[in-house]
Amino acid sequence: MIITIVRHGEAGSAARDEDRELTDNGTDDISFGSHQLHDLCLDKSLPMPDRILHSAWRRTTQTAEILAAAFTASVDAFDALLPGYGIADVDNALTPLPSGISHCVLVGHQPMVSELVDHYLGDKGRVPALSPGGLVSIQLEFAAQGSAKLLFWAMPPEYRGYV
Numbered sequence: 001m002i003i004t005i006v007r008h009g010e011a012g013s014a015a016r017d018e019d020r021e022l023t024d025n026g027t028d029d030i031s032f033g034s035h036q037l038h039d040l041c042l043d044k045s046l047p048m049p050d051r052i053l054h055s056a057w058r059r060t061t062q063t064a065e066i067l068a069a070a071f072t073a074s075v076d077a078f079d080a081l082l083p084g085y086g087i088a089d090v091d092n093a094l095t096p097l098p099s100g101i102s103h104c105v106l107v108g109h110q111p112m113v114s115e116l117v118d119h120y121l122g123d124k125g126r127v128p129a130l131s132p133g134g135l136v137s138i139q140l141e142f143a144a145q146g147s148a149k150l151l152f153w154a155m156p157p158e159y160r161g162y163v
Helices: 024-043 058-071 087-094 112-121
Strands: 002-007 051-054 074-077 103-108 135-140 148-154
Touching (some): 024 058, 024 135, 058 074, 087 112, 103 112, 112 135, 112 148
Parallel strands (some): 051 074, 051 103
Antiparallel strands (some): 002 135, 135 148
């Protein structure tokens, strides 16, 4: 399965961290990034995202909704991506995903998103830490350390694909 790990777009401030919303810049980055992700998938003959899982916090929900609109993918809150959960929680939660999903997007927060990339690649720092709106696509054989192959990564504002 293809997994794309996305850090939510740039967010403003709010009284509670979980209520922070995307800024206009964050919304623009994610909108542009979704089109670039589409083009990168086409260029590499990869399936388009068909499922988006996200932390239930406001900024990740907004990021997931923007991505879902670009791909007509299903969207679900995914508790394992909430702050306070760990990599093992994500591994355990990904294990029972239905086999009919070909490309799943995970939208979460730092530091977990970058830690997930390092965990699945089994190589710390192979990809730069994800900036707001940054993404990494991997081919994941199973949810465990070192079980993935890097396909590409991209960061705003250009979202060029790098391997």
